[in-house]
Amino acid sequence: MGENPQTEWFDPRRREPLRFETTKAAELAHRLPLILAKARDIAASLVHGAHGRRRAGMGDTFWQYRPFASGEQAQRIDWRRSARSDQLFVREREWEAAHNCFVWIDVTASMTFKSALAHDFKIDRAAVLALALADALVKGGERVGALGLSAPTASRDAMIRLAELFAAAAASGEAPKLPPPAPLPPRARVVLISDFFCDAEALAERLSGYSDSGVRGALLMVLDPVEETFPFAGETLFRDPLGGEAFRAGEARALRDDYAAKLAEHKEALREAARRAGFLFLVHHTDRPAAEAALALLMGLGDGAEALRWA
Structure with a gap:
């Protein structure tokens, strides 16, 4: 689509030109300070659920009673339990379970689109969501890594590490459209963020590989609102940001129904x-608040979520 072009189409619903622009994926690093700031704000607003792992520590869920040890604080004694015997007991609580979580974002050219209706480029929104999720998970006691790029860590600077890895992948210009077939530990969680304008069968095969390893997770499809509504009218030139052949439509509005049907079919294939x-499987539009999608992902990774059940 050229270098940072800005083009206009007439949107008959809004009776005004509809502008869009693109950016280079390689320029993601220059926008990282703002992306990190947004991610921190979102992460701070998220509430992370506890996961018991049958290990003594700070938590909310009762685990077991154990004998009171000399030198411990007296307020830790459970007097009701102790009254039933000649020994003092302490009520221990479960530690929050640490899971290995991996995040991946699509940093290919199709993610570098932004219309006038959107708040962010798709690639920026994907980075914000991935980093906010990573920060919230680490603060909740989980270990987080970049899928195919790093091992999971519980370090407080995990969000910065991931941001640097995503920026480097974007700058390389060699990032794949599909998530990598990386070896993953059993029971790991994986979050994949993309527009998923890819071969649905190839993605299904990749997901099957994760599933066979005992891995579960979430797909977040990030779309610009015009990619959902297709508001184009009149003669329109459509260019493939991945370098494919351009297509000129004499009357773009005539394509709207077919486009909507194709998109719905593709979504259903991804969902299946x-x-x-x-x-x-979740869908997020870049004209909506990023916190909505971040909260949906975080809830989806919880053990009690209705949509997912990890035993």
Whole structure:
């Protein structure tokens, strides 16, 4: 689409030109300070649920009683339990379970689109959501890594590490459209964020590989609102940001119904692929608040979520 072009189409519903622009994926690093700031704000607003792992520590869920040890604080004694015997007991609580969580974002050219109706480029929104989720998970005691790029860590600077890895992948210009077939530990969680304008069968095969390893997770499809509503009218030139052949439509409005049907079919294929692999499938539009999608992802990763059940 050229270098940072800005083009206009007439949107008959809004009776004004509809502008869009693109950016280079490689320029993601220059926008990282703002992306990190947004991610921190969102992460701070998220509430992370506890996961018991049958280990003594700070938590809310009762685990077991144990004998009171000399030198411990007296307020830790459970007097009701102790009254039933000649020994003093302490009520221990479960530690929050640490899971290995991996996040991946699509940093290919199709993610570098932004219309006048959107708040962010798709690639920026994907980065904000991935980093906010990573920060919230780490603060909740989980270990987080970049899928195919790093091992999971519980370090407080995990969000910064991931941001640097995503920026480097974007700058390389060699990032794949599909998530990598990386070896993952059993019971790991994986979050994949993309527009998923890819081969649904190839993605289904990749998800099946994760599932066979005992991995579960979520797919978040990030779309610009014009990619959902197709508001174009009149003669329009459509260019493939991945370098494919351009298409000129004499009357773009005539394509709207066929486009909507194709998109719905593609979404259903993605949803079915996710369902078979035990993954959650969500759709997020870049004209909506990022916190909505971040909260949905975080809830989807919880043990009690209705859509997903990790035993």
